[in-house]
Amino acid sequence: MPEHRHEDRVAQASQSPGAVTRLAASWRRSMVKHGLDPARAPLVRRLDARELAERHERLDGFVAVARPQLDHLFQLVCPTGCNVLLTDSTGIVLEQRVNEADAATFRDWGLWAGTDWSEAAEGTNGIGTCLAEGRQVTIHRNEHFYARNTGLSCMDAPIWGPDGRLIAALDVSTARLDHSERWNALIAAQVAQSARQIEAAFFRVSFPCAxxxxxxxxxxxxxxxxxxxxxxxxxxxxxxxxxxxxxxxxxxxxxxxxxxxxxxxxxxxxxxxxxxxxxxxxxxxxxxxxxxxxxxxxxxxxxxxxxxxxxxxxxxxxxxxxxx
Incomplete structure (x- = not known):
């Protein structure tokens, strides 16, 4: 879809305060709440090494628990050219798993450790919309807010901490054109299962004597x-x-x-x-x-x-x- 047509579609669907679909509601949030313009995508926001280290330190115990599941999920999806990401509750990427052959592609997309994929930064996208709505989401290609992201499909699930608060998002992203929505649905199911396993493992270690x-x-x-x-x-x-x-x-x-x-x-x-x-x-x-x-x-x-x-x-x- 040409870029201007995508931008027009997003802007038109975002006009109504009573958006009838969740996707339209997210587009409207991106425009009205966050003041984003689908025709003018900003530069990808990336934390520096010190800021990223501080984010890691805050969630050090959680990330340590999550790593084995990230490795396992990556082994399942890596043959299909996917990128596995773990973010904090604000959408900052903390951990990733990606094949060396695909690394340059995802770095160009901005799907890299330290980048900000909140809705406030990138509009409607898998990570940001998952965190904004606290639910499992798949944002497939032209469902993204910005035209520059419409080559991506992103499957995400939220991870809830033992205190009942949202702690992270688990994401699998792909830029493969041969990935159909049906194929992505299979990946999304695995992402949800992995998120629940991380959540359960972190709950257990949070109550070691119980x-x-x-x-x-x-x-x-x-x-x-x-x-x-x-x-x-x-x-x-x-x-x-x-x-x-x-x-x-x-x-x-x-x-x-x-x-x-x-x-x-x-x-x-x-x-x-x-x-x-x-x-x-x-x-x-x-x-x-x-x-x-x-x-x-x-x-x-x-x-x-x-x-x-x-x-x-x-x-x-x-x-x-x-x-x-």
């Missing part, structure tokens, strides 16, 4: 619920999905509360209770019914484990475990 209970709820886009429970059976942490599902604090530190209050009444077996019951039964089975040994393996006191067993209807008699 027991992590997981559950699934149908109908939720980020359906893995994670709750951290301490040695006193208090829920001290919950990921964003769990906060939403159980009406907890939306962001910030979780107010400790009894895990039994969070997971439901004792006469209602929830997904969390099933997971907890299975964990206790496994520990007792490995300890051959020895409650003290099972308690040590679970990192709780013997009295605490007895209380849990009573609440969950588990007998300490190993022979009856399978019947409980």
């Amino acid at each position: 027991r992590i209970i997981t559950a699934q709820i149908d109908g939720m886009d980020d359906a893995t619920l994670l709750v951290a429970v301490d040695k006193d059976d208090l829920a001290i942490g919950a990921n964003r999905a769990a906060r939403r599902a159980y009406g907890l604090e939306k962001e910030g530190q979780l107010r400790p509360r009894p895990a039994s209050d969070l997971f439901g009444r004792e006469d209602e077996v929830t997904g969390f209770e099933r997971a907890e019951r299975a964990a206790v039964i496994r520990a007792l089975a490995r300890a051959e019914g020895n409650v003290s040994a099972a308690a040590r393996a679970l990192g709780v006191g013997r009295a605490t484990l007895y209380r849990r067993m009573t609440r969950l209807g588990i007998s300490e008699n190993r022979g009856r475990l399978s019947q409980g």
Whole structure:
């Protein structure tokens, strides 16, 4: 599409305050909120080495957790000439994985460590729009705000921190003309899965002394619920999905509360209770019914484990475990 036609299309679709599509709403944000002109793309903003190092330092623990998943994702998509990027919550690229043969191409595009891909800087794009809307997005070629970016397809997913706040975006970008929207949808699914794995891994390391209970709820886009429970059976942490599902604090530190209050009444077996019951039964089975040994393996006191067993209807008699 000629450059002037793309710019005209963006400007026309952005005129209405009641934009009917998410894409049009993003274009309008780019123009009205951020004051960008689709016909006059600014120079790509890039942090210097000192500024980038400071950004890295702030998220050092998170980036360390994310790196293995970045490597794994890159191994999956690198044969197709893709660039894997991890940004902070403001859209600054912190980490990237790219083949040497493709490096010059992506450097020319500005998809490089230290560059700013927020909506405020680049208008509608995968990274910036993902962060602005807090959801998984794919911005395919001429869906970008600036004509200079219409050769790109960008598949992104948000990553939420253990405090419920948006911490990063995971991006896979490609400039391959033979990548169809259907092919990009497959990549987008892998990006979303990798983002959830990073999120879960960072949640676990954020509560090193707690027991992590997981559950699934149908109908939720980020359906893995994670709750951290301490040695006193208090829920001290919950990921964003769990906060939403159980009406907890939306962001910030979780107010400790009894895990039994969070997971439901004792006469209602929830997904969390099933997971907890299975964990206790496994520990007792490995300890051959020895409650003290099972308690040590679970990192709780013997009295605490007895209380849990009573609440969950588990007998300490190993022979009856399978019947409980």
